[in-house]
Amino acid sequence: MAKILVITSGKGGVGKTTTSAAIGTGLALRGYKTVIVDFDVGLRNLDLIMGCERRVVYDFVNLINGDSNLNQTLIKDKRSDNLYILPASQTRDKDALTQEGVQGVLDQLKETFDFIVCDSPAGIEKGAHLAMYFADEAIVVTNPEVSSVRDSDRMLGLLSSKSRRSEQGEKIKEHLLLTRYSPERVENGEMLSVSDVEDILSIPLLGVIPESQAVLKASNQGIPVIMDDKSDAGQAYSDAVERLLGKEVPHRFLEAQKKGLLKRLFGG
């Protein structure tokens, strides 16, 4: 059974696209046939982070309008045979997506794929609504600060009241992914801690992704950060994928780095 997974947040710039690329790639690397769908019409970004921007011919809106078919529109990832990208249109405005159109495309994708990962645009307007409406599960991406948490809370309210599952009296399975987490800044009281955020949102924690240089480096190279298995962020995303697939994996990168013995002796 195909699963539709939405990566959503409410607030912009918190790491949805980074997460969509990482989780989608992680699922494909574990053998699941996966497509990542860019719902951010007008602000396409996913293809850049996936490093396939030069191979875009048709896009999501073409597909909805019947200008192209699925084979022509999906872009196959260079790194994994299991991974495809459905790019967003850069030229259309967001009204080009319709509920029927989106449903038609998702129904087609369900026939071939195990996971359909929907990268939501920011906000709670139409684009974000369409990205989450058909979802079976939601990864709510949150940064450890008050306004991001508040927006995630709001998005959780919409998931439980304005989605197709909620209309049918079912629940969307919700996961919390805390990104750009900096234990040092939490210790200094500049950021909310994991438990603060869990306490406010009260949904299960899928993972904590540390603030990491590796993310920017990876996106500049067009390689999903999960491929960088030496990096803390890459490892944290891998753990999150394992948990998404039902494994129990302890959380890492929650504590500030301990100072080495020499540094402690001589001050640092």
Add this chain to the structure above:
Amino acid sequence: MTSETNLDLLDTDPVFQLKGGMLTMTVLELVHLAPQRFAIQLAEKVEQAPNFFQDTPVLISLEKLDDNLDISGLIALLRICRDHGLQPVALRGAEQFRPLAQQASLVLLPPGRNRDKIIEAPEPAPQPVAQQAEVASVSAPQPADTTPTRVITEPVRSGQQVYARGGDLVVLAPVSAGSELLADGHIHVYGPLRGRALAGVRGDTRARIFCQSLEAELVSVAGQYKVAEDLRRQQWKEAVQISLEGDILKIAAL
């Protein structure tokens, strides 16, 4: 009118039933006898909420009246009431007022038990709002008139609003900042209350708010409210109940 034959008179099928009923009623408590000031002040109240006063039955309480009232004074008073849409149905006060009540074709009710609640004219009165003295009538057994409590088991998130119309609201999950709970009756929150909670929104001053952890942005009972800034000073993050005493919101540990 249907005309009844002699045969019909043998029919034992009951033509009426005695039932018990409780109704709440507006009490107009007269303090001074000053017909002109009365007329002006009543007109102002009516102005605020015209629908509220349309054909509203009222009970005129004379218990606090510090002037003497005679029949011409009473008749003048009744006229002013009726001019403004009020329908006086009874007087309430000591036995001495019985002749007066009879002359004005009103019922005399014994003094109340001080349970009346002050009402302000409702703001944008949706319907005639809730009121005061309970007038109990003769009771034959009848099923209790209960309104179902609204029970919410999922978290109430930012941007969401939940209203328990005509009854109580019970929430068995956290209530987020940026959300709003409303109830005509009580509000119970078995989790942290971080949003707004407004009990007795249609004027029931007996309504209360109960919560396990008071972290609210605003709490209100029958329109009297406190915001987080004031709430933080006492019992913040504690289990409390909030009720109205006079027009003061009282917050007490549970």
